Amino acid sequence: MAEHTVKAFDEDITRLRGLIAEMGGLAEVAIQEALDAMIRGDAELAERVVARDKKIDAIESEVDKLAVRIIALRAPMADDLREVIAALKIAGVVERIGDYSKNIAKRVNMIEGRDRFEPLTLIPAMGDLACEMVHDVLTAYAARDPELAREVIATDAKVDAFYNSIFRNLVSHMVENPATISSAAQLLFVARNLERIGDHATNVAEMVHFAATGFYPPEDDEN
């Protein structure tokens, strides 16, 4: 590419990365606030989380458009092209993370008798961990840091352990308190959504690792 094209390309890529960082920030807030709303039964906060998800969707389509424009105008080759395609895919995954948070927020009104659920203390801890994964993987993306990407992948095992523990806990709770089964089932889905957020952060970490090193970290086959 000619020098002025290289500069224009770099500016476009910086903008692309900025959009993804912004999506990531919104997704982190969405996880935290969805869980906050869940714990406190705050329907108004839950509605704000649902409404704000449209912002994440809008940035994703901005990323898509910008990526198409970069490819069309700058005709990047090899590594540069792979970087643009990676941005497209990462934006797609962050959008899904936003969806899971929205889904948690939508369940806030379906849970009754929230003080009686022990998992309501485990779920926020699990949420913090999932949120940390999202934060770290976006830092790894921004810094092209394969080491941090591998740490994110390792953290997923802890999120899965939380999930298993919450699952068992909720099933026992259901057996002992049949009247709360419907609420407990909703909490199962909440835990499951957090577990999926961890999986998606792991997917992004694998992409970041690939982009930085040219190979994928060894797979653990958990989807």
Place this chain on the structure above:
Amino acid sequence: MAEHTVKAFDEDITRLRGLIAEMGGLAEVAIQEALDAMIRGDAELAERVVARDKKIDAIESEVDKLAVRIIALRAPMADDLREVIAALKIAGVVERIGDYSKNIAKRVNMIEGRDRFEPLTLIPAMGDLACEMVHDVLTAYAARDPELAREVIATDAKVDAFYNSIFRNLVSHMVENPATISSAAQLLFVARNLERIGDHATNVAEMVHFAATGFYPPEDDEN
């Protein structure tokens, strides 16, 4: 593009579409067989579904590589570029549909006393509908048919209705049979996975509609 480049581009696109059709076929089989395994408690079939998911993943990465190669070598513009990007995104969604089926297959061993669950008759019907959506949306993609894409989107409401009915049914079942709560919780996840497959088929239908008409069908905001 020069004439020989146009021809080469058309061949590449045909190959890309062929790969997506192949992924779609595998995803349909995965849904059907995962549910078959679930209904009959066939652990061996379930293992085959899990193993065969790697094939879907492999085709997705073939699509990714081919798309990058097309963009790099043929430098497609405007509509052609959008078509390649759409193929990338659709492959990603079909891969997720495969994941949901794998996830159902992985639960086969966790369900006990399967003859006593009424939802086990509703779940296959729901699965048929989800499978039909996946089939139709890939037909709509192949034929660039916005009408059929809109039909797929309309079918999602029926899948959601099945989900709600199965959810209520399972919760009642749990209340009446506390001993089976753990199995019932697994079936909740199965129904939920099918519901997500419907959502993803809807997402693809929206992309197909957009590619064919230049605008998205009116949104129903269900994610």
